[in-house]
Amino acid sequence: MSKKRDDIAGAANRLLYREGFASVGIDRIVAEAGVALGTLYKHFPCKEDVIVAALLHREAGYLAALEQEADRGGGADAILSLFDRLLDWAEEEGGNGCFFLRAAADHAEPGPIRDVALAHKQRMLRLIENRLCEAGWRASLTSRLTPSIFVLLEGAVAAAFTLGDRRAIAAARDAADLLLCAYPGE
Amino acid sequence: MSKKRDDIAGAANRLLYREGFASVGIDRIVAEAGVALGTLYKHFPCKEDVIVAALLHREAGYLAALEQEADRGGGADAILSLFDRLLDWAEEEGGNGCFFLRAAADHAEPGPIRDVALAHKQRMLRLIENRLCEAGWRASLTSRLTPSIFVLLEGAVAAAFTLGDRRAIAAARDAADLLLCAYPGE
DNA sequence: CAATTAATAGAACGATCGTTCTATTATGGT
DNA sequence: ACCATAATAGAACGATCGTTCTATTAATTG
DSSP states (O other), X not given: OOHHHHHHHHHHHXXXXXXXXXXXXXXXXXXXXXXXXXXXXXXXXXXXXXXXXHHHXXXXXXXXXXXXXXXXOSTTHHHHHHHHHHHHHHHHTOSOOOHXXXXXXXXXXXXXXXXXXHHHHHHHHHHHHHHXXXXXXXXXXXXXXXXXXXXXXXXXXXXXXXXXXXXXHHHHHHHHHHHHHHSOOO | OOHHHHHHHHHHHHHHHHHOSSSSOHHHHHHHHTOOXXXXXXHOSSHHHHHHHHHHHXXXXXXXXXXXXXXXXXXXXXXHHHHHHHHHXXXXXXXXXXXXXXXXXXXXXXXXXXXXXXXXXHHHHHHHHHHHXXXXXXXXXXXXXXXXXXXXXXXXXXXXXXXXXXXXXXXXXHHHXXXXXXXXXX
């Protein structure tokens, strides 16, 4: 709601994604946001809450971009376009992998950060399920296909990140295509 | 070569995998290894090198376990057994995901840690390729199947980690099975 | 046994970083 | 113009943690 608060969340989003959670401090975030240190602590009680805000900030843009894909076709393309988005992001953002997976990896103990990461992944599962359903797959098939598509998406980002090579995303897309053809809908 | 050095690497492996790279300090590692602080710094110049040793220590056990799988069958089973190993590890180790992926995620800047993580992933790619080749797949098919199988393995660990649910591994295994049937070898 | 080396416990340093505090300055509403 | 609130710059504190140092004790070898 507050403009400053959103500036901080956006700056944290950019900075933490690019350089990691441990190595970028509060001072870097306030500098990037163009905001004073005291202002940050007026909006957030501690750094952990800034990280949570950064994750939520990213997810908002994430889901918004997925919802309003203009070029998304029907049928299998409704699913395969998810891999194309992944390719776009890998180029734009420098290929630093999944922000939420990295957040979870950095914070082993349970807590709000793990909760946000888990919630995001569950949202992705639902999104896949919905698209399969809308594209005409039967319920029995969607419940079987959804986890497989999800695993391919997760693997695509992870592999592109560690290998530093976007070709893994294309391989995942091909596998998804084959999967969807093997269990056709409509 | 040195026993102490190996103790330290093993302790770091266990501790860092369980609790993460940032949140466990040198003091915790020496305590777990049953070794004095000075001894650690006689064997390693800095913490980063301890982390590298921990990664290499894990990879040694990792590859050793994969090489001498007794129950690994021929054909498609040579590949599918990789997913079964993953299931075992997810149970034994508490499901904290891929150590190497997490190491890369925690260290955004290039350096020895990223190098070890990348080398491990490339080794996994070669392992998959070799198994496909030994199981009788033609070269043109192995080069197409290898990245897809790799992405499924990566996605399986990542998804099981973030969701806290081993069922994702089974979904990946099923998808791999289907893929191997669609492009049969032998 | 002697002598060199490795290992130990623990104090101490230095840097980083999250967080708080103070004093000053801009901002917005009535 | 006035007042309350928010924002700013920057100093300061406290804790953590990687690293070094010292003095003492155990282990090894010739």
